[in-house]
Amino acid sequence: MASPKRTSKGTNRQDVDAVADDVARLYPSIYLLLHRRSGSASERLTPQSQALLLHLTFSGPLTVSEMARHLGRAQSVVSETVDALERRGLLARIRDERDRRRTLVWLTPEAQSLLTRMGEVLDRERVAAALREMSSDERRALVDGLASLVRGAEQARRRKEPES
Numbered sequence: 543m544a545s546p547k548r549t550s551k552g553t554n555r556q557d558v559d560a561v562a563d564d565v566a567r568l569y570p571s572i573y574l575l576l577h578r579r580s581g582s583a584s585e586r587l588t589p590q591s592q593a594l595l596l597h598l599t600f601s602g603p604l605t606v607s608e609m610a611r612h613l614g615r616a617q618s619v620v621s622e623t624v625d626a627l628e629r630r631g632l633l634a635r636i637r638d639e640r641d642r643r644r645t646l647v648w649l650t651p652e653a654q655s656l657l658t659r660m661g662e663v664l665d666r667e668r669v670a671a672a673l674r675e676m677s678s679d680e681r682r683a684l685v686d687g688l689a690s691l692v693r694g695a696e697q698a699r700r701r702k703e704p705e706s
Contacts, residue, residue, distance in 0.1 A: 565691070576672065578665040590615075590623055592660075595632065595653055603636065603646035632656065 587595070597612060598604065606624055610617040624647055627633040632653035638644035649657075673681055 573663075576664045576668045578659075578662050587656075588623075590619075591627055591632075594620070594623055594627070595649065595657060598633075598647070598649055599654075599657060603638075603648040605644055605646055609647065627653070 593613065594609065597609065601612065604612065606621050607617055609615075609624070610620040613620060624633055628635065628647075632650055633647050634650050635645050636648055638646050673684075676684070
């Protein structure tokens with residue numbers, strides 16, 4: 543009888559495959575039960591508004607005409623979008639310190655907070671409610687296990703990356 547294959551960490555390959563199957567089977571339920579739903583109506587953005595805010599996070603403050611050029615949109619369309627986002631408290635117009643004739647558009651703290659929430663995969667309140675149903679030891683084991691899974695994934699990715 544052939545012995546089971548061992549992995550680099552000395553664990554039984556069949557055991558690793560069984561645990562991988564369990565994680566893959568459980569993940570859809572975790573996602574469906576705990577994922578962040580779209581925010582309230584006041585948080586929802588049109589695709590154009592979201593693209594504009596995200597672009598600003600990468601570019602830094604821009605004028606309306608610079609944004610129009612970057613986004614490949616008419617200046618009037620970008621201007622209307624900026625006006626709407628400004629009314630919602632998500633954008634502010636600021637004077638360019640280097641050239642006082644230029645007005646830049648930048649994200650307000652509210653916009654930055656909204657973009658952070660939009661980038662979250664899991665709903666913190668749903669996760670907290672689930673964690674309250676677990677013992678302290680179970681919570682610690684969960685965090686330790688997830689941290690180990692992330693470390694293992696990072697190590698596996700580094701092993702597969704070609705050397706430069």
